[in-house]
Amino acid sequence: MQILINGTIQGLLFALMGIAFSLVYSTTRVFHIALGAIYALAPYILLFFIENGHGWVMGIPAAMMVCAIAGLICEETLHWPFHRKSAPPEVHLIGSLGMFLIIIQLIALCWGNDTQVLRSGIDQVFVIGNIRLARAQLVGGVISLVVLGIFFLWLRRSELGMQFRAMADNPILLSLLGRNVRNLRRLVFMLSATMAAIVSIATAFDVGFDPHGGLTAVLAGVVATIMGGRGSFLGAAVAGVLLGLIRSEVVWHFSARWEEAATFILLALILFYRPQGLFGRAMRLEERP
Amino acid sequence: MNYIFHLLIYFEIYVIVAMSLNLLIGYSGLLQVAHAAYYGIGAYTAALLMLKSGFSFLPALAGAAIAAGVMSLLVSLPTWRFRGDYFVMISLAVQVTIYAIMYNWTDLTNGPYGLAGIPKPALLNSIYATQESIFLFYGSIVVLLAGILAVLKQSPFGRSLQAMRDDELAARSVGLPVRLLKIESFLIASAMVGVAGGMYTAYVSYIDPTSFTLDESILMLSMVIVGGTGNVRGPIIGAAVLIAIPEILRFLALPDAIAANMRLLVYGLLLILMMHLRPQGLAGKYRFE
Numbered sequence: 001m002q003i004l005i006n007g008t009i010q011g012l013l014f015a016l017m018g019i020a021f022s023l024v025y026s027t028t029r030v031f032h033i034a035l036g037a038i039y040a041l042a043p044y045i046l047l048f049f050i051e052n053g054h055g056w057v058m059g060i061p062a063a064m065m066v067c068a069i070a071g072l073i074c075e076e077t078l079h080w081p082f083h084r085k086s087a088p089p090e091v092h093l094i095g096s097l098g099m100f101l102i103i104i105q106l107i108a109l110c111w112g113n114d115t116q117v118l119r120s121g122i123d124q125v126f127v128i129g130n131i132r133l134a135r136a137q138l139v140g141g142v143i144s145l146v147v148l149g150i151f152f153l154w155l156r157r158s159e160l161g162m163q164f165r166a167m168a169d170n171p172i173l174l175s176l177l178g179r180n181v182r183n184l185r186r187l188v189f190m191l192s193a194t195m196a197a198i199v200s201i202a203t204a205f206d207v208g209f210d211p212h213g214g215l216t217a218v219l220a221g222v223v224a225t226i227m228g229g230r231g232s233f234l235g236a237a238v239a240g241v242l243l244g245l246i247r248s249e250v251v252w253h254f255s256a257r258w259e260e261a262a263t264f265i266l267l268a269l270i271l272f273y274r275p276q277g278l279f280g281r282a283m284r285l286e287e288r289p
Numbered sequence: 290m291n292y293i294f295h296l297l298i299y300f301e302i303y304v305i306v307a308m309s310l311n312l313l314i315g316y317s318g319l320l321q322v323a324h325a326a327y328y329g330i331g332a333y334t335a336a337l338l339m340l341k342s343g344f345s346f347l348p349a350l351a352g353a354a355i356a357a358g359v360m361s362l363l364v365s366l367p368t369w370r371f372r373g374d375y376f377v378m379i380s381l382a383v384q385v386t387i388y389a390i391m392y393n394w395t396d397l398t399n400g401p402y403g404l405a406g407i408p409k410p411a412l413l414n415s416i417y418a419t420q421e422s423i424f425l426f427y428g429s430i431v432v433l434l435a436g437i438l439a440v441l442k443q444s445p446f447g448r449s450l451q452a453m454r455d456d457e458l459a460a461r462s463v464g465l466p467v468r469l470l471k472i473e474s475f476l477i478a479s480a481m482v483g484v485a486g487g488m489y490t491a492y493v494s495y496i497d498p499t500s501f502t503l504d505e506s507i508l509m510l511s512m513v514i515v516g517g518t519g520n521v522r523g524p525i526i527g528a529a530v531l532i533a534i535p536e537i538l539r540f541l542a543l544p545d546a547i548a549a550n551m552r553l554l555v556y557g558l559l560l561i562l563m564m565h566l567r568p569q570g571l572a573g574k575y576r577f578e
Contacts, residue, residue, distance in 0.1 A: 031374050078561065087568070089373050090320050094514055095564040097507065101557030105550045113546075215503070219381065226378060261389035264382030271375065272367055 002131055003252050004245065009137050011244020012144040013199050017217055018224025018236035019151060020195035026168040026231040027188050030079045031093040035196050036218030037103030038067045038074075040211050042197035043118060043204035044111050050118075064197045071193025074099055075186055083185075100214075107211045115210040118201075140202035147198060148237060155233060164188070168231050196221075216260070223267045229277025239278060294420035300532050301427045302489050307512040307524030308438055309481035314510075315518030315575050316447065317474045318454035320373075323364075323380035324509045326387035327357045327479045329501030331486025333391065336404045336496055346411045350487040357483025358476050360387075365475040369468050372457070384503055391498040403497025410491040427488055434481060439521055441477070450474055451519075454575070504553070511556050515563055517573020526572045531556070 017039075024032040042063045049059035078095040124135040155161035166174045167184055175181040199217065200209070221236075224243055228235025243263065250262040270277070306328060313319045331353035338344040338352045368379045391398050398404070410417045410426060417423045441447050453460040453470055461467050490496050508531065516527020535552045543551055569575060 031377070078564075081565065087564075091564050091568055093320070093374070093377060094510075095561050097510075098557040098560030098564070101507070101553050101560070105554035105557065108550045109547060109554075113550075219385075222378065226375070255393075257393045258389060261386045264385050268368075268379065268382050271371065271379065275371075275375075 003248050005131055005133070006137070007245035007248030008241060009141040009244070010248060011241035012141055012148070013203060013240075014220045014224055014244045015237040015240030016144045016147060016195055016199045017221035018228065018240040019148070019233055020192040020199070021218060021221035022225040022228070022230075022233060022236040023164075023188055023192040023195070025225055026233075027164060027171065028079065028083070028167075028185055029089060029092075031089060031096060031222075032074070032189075032192065033093065033096040033215075033218060034074050034078075034099040034103065035071075035192060035221070036214030036216075037100045037107075038070045038193045038214075039196040039200045039217045040104060040107055040209070040214035041070060042067050042200040043116075043209040044107055046201055046204075047111075047116060047118065060201060063201060064194045067193040067197035068190040070103065071189040072186060075189040079189075080182070080185065104211050104214065111211070113211060115208050117208040118205050134206065136202075136206035140206060143198065143202055147195065151195075152233070152237075160187075220263065223263055226267060227270050227277055229279040232277070232279040235277055235279030291420050294424050296532060296536065297424050298420065298427055298492055300528055301424070301431045302485050302492070303509075303512060303528040303532060304431055304525050305434055305485040305488070306482055306509050307516060307528045308435060308521065309478040309485070310509055310513045311518055311524040312438065312441075312474055312478040312481075314513050315520070315523070315573065316442070316450040316454060317471060318372075318457075319471065319475070320377050320510075321380040322377060322503065322506045322510060323384035323387070324482055325501045325503070325505035326384045327360060327482045328486040328489070328505070328509075329387065329391055329496075329498070330360050331357045331483030332490040332496050332501070333398055333404070333486075334483070335487030336407045336490045337397070339408050339491070340404060340406070346408070346491055349491075350484050353483040353487035353490075354480040355483075357486070358480040361475045361479030362472065365472045369471045381503075384506055388498060388502060391501060398498070401497060401499075403495060405495045407490055407494040407496070409494065410488070423492060427492075430484070430488065434484070435521060442521065446470075446473070451575075508556065511560055513570070515559055515570055517570025519569070519573055519575025523570050523573040527570065530571070531559075534559075 021032060021035055024030050024035070045063035045066045046056075046059040049062050050056070054062075074096070078099060079092055082091050082095060119136075126133045126135065126138060155164060163174065163179055163184060166179075167181065167188075171181055174184075196217070200214075203209070203213075203217075220240070220243060224240035225236045227243065228237070228239035243266070246266060247259050247262060251259055254262075306324065310321065310324050313321050334356035335349040335353040338349040339346070344352065364379070364383055368376070371379055392400055394400070408416075410423060412426065417426050449460070449465050449470055452463075453465060453467055457467060489500075512527035512531045513524050514527070515530055516525065517523025534555055535548070538548060538551055538555070563570060567573075
């Protein structure tokens with residue numbers, strides 16, 4: 001039971017990361033690896049604000065804003081120019097990889113390669129029945145549930161949410177209908193970076209952070225997106241939770257050293273037996289990007 | 290002088306790596322980020338054959354080629370039908386999984402402690418211990434492999450690969466065996482990079498899993514992207530440029546802690562610049578479309 005709860009909380013964070021990646025991926029077809037670097041950036045900004053005596057209340061929104069700007073920079077310097085040249089997905093991917101390297105190395109140059117923590121001492125532990133939860137875990141779980149809830153509500157109910165779904169479906173048609181796809185793209189990149197920052201800060205509060213943790217996080221998001229099915233936000237969320245559960249089971253039954261490998265073996269199995277993902281629909285060969 | 294020969298030997302090894310990766314990216318249109326994993330399989334196979342089974346250098350190289358080739362079959366037989374982003378994901382999965390195996394299968398690979406005391410390269414009874422002799426010996430292997438690739442490129446096989454790269458559906462419609470072509474090109478590229486791994490092992494005589502990480506794969510990818518895809522001279526130029534960069538940075542006398550980060554930062558910048566200005570690389574022929 002303890003493992004299930006731990007896995008679910010981890011899974012909720014993965015789900016949010018999956019949504020963050022899939023927001024960009026399904027609407028713009030950009031394989032946004034640099035999101036991992038933005039993820040790594042967030043706790044450092046927060047740390048910077050705390051060290052300068054501004055506290056959490058200033059630090060967290062500031063970190064989210066800086067990350068959103070970083071996301072915007074990715075779009076303005078890379079993906080929009082590439083999109084204008086109608087470059088193939090490979091070019092976006094390699095460019096994003098380059099941006100990932102640059103941001104990560106800048107972080108390492110400014111703050112060093114070591115692992116850092118946001119809190120000191122042992123975290124407060126709540127005991128409910130026979131389940132023990134650290135405060136950081138509890139907060140992380142609640143925050144990701146709330147953000148997921150708001151996101152889905154917004155996606156279903158609001159005009160802008162509908163535009164997002166339309167863009168995931170067919171961006172060219174949307175621009176022909178007179179919508180400003182350029183601004184929507186900007187918003188997508190900023191929103192996804194903000195979500196990554198939320199996940200990152202919640203995780204950093206629990207287990208600490210270092211410059212190189214971003215890749216693992218974005219890969220979890222990618223796996224959740226592909227497992228869930230391209231273009232399905234709900235699929236990405238469900239797959240994220242599933243991924244968290246399976247990973248914590250692997251840690252419990254085998255060893256933490258196989259956690260990463262297990263993620264990818266799972267991905268390979270899903271791609272092999274259900275290439276369209278758990279919630280995706282099958283596409284014809286010419287339709288596939 | 291030893292320093293120059295040391296660089297030249299590295300250059301020779303990476304020329305093979307970049308040429309084999311170019312066979313995948315430039316000729317078959319498959320973007321792969323697991324090349325360091327196959328390189329590592331070759332390195333470990335050669336090391337284990339020489340250390341534990343008493344093989345001499347050339348049979349161990351052949352063993353390395355076979356092991357990397359068999360691994361490529363294990364991957365390519367189930368996954369040949371994936372393209373674009375999905376293929377990148379699969380290769381990422383392969384990279385992470387193989388790295389986890391190298392790191393965790395301590396009985397065979399000695400895990401993070403690595404394998405030491407690997408014999409220097411030898412041909413028949415003459416052992417090449419000096420840098421100059423290793424340089425000449427490896428040079429002849431490079432020329433041999435480059436010759437094979439140049440012949441392959443002009444052959445019907447090479448032409449079919451390029452046809453498949455340019456338009457897979459059209460290639461299938463004129464009866465080219467796309468599945469077989471992909472599996473074969475993957476096999477050849479992996480076997481070649483396995484040979485390079487064996488050469489690396491024998492030269493440095495100590496290996497551990499950190500030489501075969503995702504960062505290394507990214508370095509290999511950058512070589513091909515920067516140098517150019519789709520012809521023989523592109524990857525050679527790319528290998529030269531990317532080996533020269535850390536050495537130039539060395540002369541700037543940066544502190545050690547910063548040097549590694551600066552190197553990766555420059556790689557990232559290079560990737561982005563290439564994607565903006567010359568997507569086909571410095572001397573390349575093929576650009577992603």
